[in-house]
Amino acid sequence: MRVTQGMLSNNMLRNLMQSNTKMSSYMDQLNTGKKITRPSDDPVVAMKGMGYRTELVKVEQFQRNTNEMHNWMDNSDTALDKATSAMQRIRELAVQGSNGTYDDEELASISEEVKQLKEHLVDIANTNVNDKYIFNGTDTDIAPVNTINADGGIEPGFTGGEVKIEVSSGTTLKANVSGADVFGGEPSIFGAIDNFIDRLDSGEDIDSSIGELDIGINNIINSRAELGARMNRLELVENRLSEQEVIATQSMSNNEDIDYAEAITQLITQESLHRAALSAGSKIIQPSLVDFLR
Numbered sequence: 706m707r708v709t710q711g712m713l714s715n716n717m718l719r720n721l722m723q724s725n726t727k728m729s730s731y732m733d734q735l736n737t738g739k740k741i742t743r744p745s746d747d748p749v750v751a752m753k754g755m756g757y758r759t760e761l762v763k764v765e766q767f768q769r770n771t772n773e774m775h776n777w778m779d780n781s782d783t784a785l786d787k788a789t790s791a792m793q794r795i796r797e798l799a800v801q802g803s804n805g806t807y808d809d810e811e812l813a814s815i816s817e818e819v820k821q822l823k824e825h826l827v828d829i830a831n832t833n834v835n836d837k838y839i840f841n842g843t844d845t846d847i848a849p850v851n852t853i854n855a856d857g858g859i860e861p862g863f864t865g866g867e868v869k870i871e872v873s874s875g876t877t878l879k880a881n882v883s884g885a886d887v888f889g890g891e892p893s894i895f896g897a898i899d900n901f902i903d904r905l906d907s908g909e910d911i912d913s914s915i916g917e918l919d920i921g922i923n924n925i926i927n928s929r930a931e932l933g934a935r936m937n938r939l940e941l942v943e944n945r946l947s948e949q950e951v952i953a954t955q956s957m958s959n960n961e962d963i964d965y966a967e968a969i970t971q972l973i974t975q976e977s978l979h980r981a982a983l984s985a986g987s988k989i990i991q992p993s994l995v996d997f998l999r
Contacts, residue, residue, distance in 0.1 A: 717982070724979040731972040734963045741961070750960055757957035763874070764950045770870050771943050777868065777880040778936050781839055784832045785887065785929045791822050791829070792925060795898060796918045802905055803912035816905040823898045830888050840884030841865045849884050850895070863889060872942045878935060887928045894921040 733742050744751035798815050801807065807815070830840055830850040837845035842865025849863045863885040869877045888894045897917035904911045 717985075721979070721982055724975065724982055728972065728975050728979060731968055731975060734968050735965070735972065738963060738965075739961050740963050753960045754957060757953055757960060761950065761953040761957060764946055764953055767871070767873050768943075768946050768950070771872050771939060771946065774870055774872060774878060774880050774939055776834065777839060778932060778939065780832065780834045781882040782929065782932055782936070784829050784839070785882065785925055785932070788826060788829045788887070789922065789925050789929070791825050792894070792918060792922045795819055795822050795901070796915065796922065799901060799911065799914045799918055803915065809908060812905045812908055812911075816902050819898060819902055819905065823895065823902075826888075826894065826898070830884060839881060840887065842881055842883065843868055850888070872939065873946060876942065878939060878942075882928050882932050887925055888921075890920060890924055892917060894924070897921050 730746075734740060741747045741750055798819055802812055802815050827850050831848045832839050833848075838848055839845070841847055841849040841863055844865030845868075847862075847864065849865075851862065863883065865881075867879050867883070868881040870880050871877045892900065897914065897920070900917060901911070901914035904914055
């Protein structure tokens with residue numbers, strides 16, 4: 706095969722174009738910090754990157770879900786703490802009123818304090834966080850304690866179901882505390898308080914209210930203990946999500962991110978090769994038939 710000047714020139718130009726392409730690729734890597742800028746650069750890296758990124762997005766969404774769980778649980782726990790304090794104070798008043806040494810005026814004073822504590826408990830049962838009534842389950846737009854019966858007493862109306870939130874793949878936790886479990890029962894907390902007020906007004910059988918109030922206090926304590934167990938489990942889930950986030954981020958980085966030292970070395974090497982090719986090419990192209998005919 707006869708090697709002509711045109712073949713030499715074409716081969717040199719093709720090699721220079723390939724050299725420029727490689728230098729451009731290395732420059733893109735240094736500018737973006739990524740091994741590829743298009744899926745066609747390396748389909749395998751691109752496909753793996755999509756998988757790692759999908760996993761990371763899922764973990765981040767679950768972490769947002771756990772934040773919502775904390776919003777429900779922390780506010781519920783705080784409300785139950787205040788409810789416990791109020792009920793314990795009412796029980797103290799029941800013990801005081803049942804000792805038989807208080808006159809009608811003193812019992813009336815106790816009755817007034819109990820009525821105020823009852824209103825405080827109504828406010829707790831109607832706790833509203835971010836426009837959501839947290840003790841009414843899924844019916845977050847309805848105040849659970851808003852009905853007054855014919856005798857002026859309160860009739861709780863806890864109608865909503867359980868609020869469940871997915872906190873990891875295949876794991877769903879209950880976010881709310883059932884208002885019916887806390888404030889309901891037979892009698893309900895508000896029914897027990899109404900009975901106590903009636904007995905204070907009559908001055909008779911006041912000690913019977915102690916047992917009824919104890920039932921209400923136990924309901925609150927049991928609900929808070931169950932909530933605490935779920936909060937502990939949520940903490941374990943959060944720790945696992947944090948580890949998954951680190952692993953997914955590291956895997957994605959190993960798959961996509963460049964080694965800057967390696968990329969810079971490759972770029973410098975390619976620049977040297979490119980300069981050498983240009984120098985050699987200038988010597989090859991320079992002589993031609995015209996130069997010898999002159």
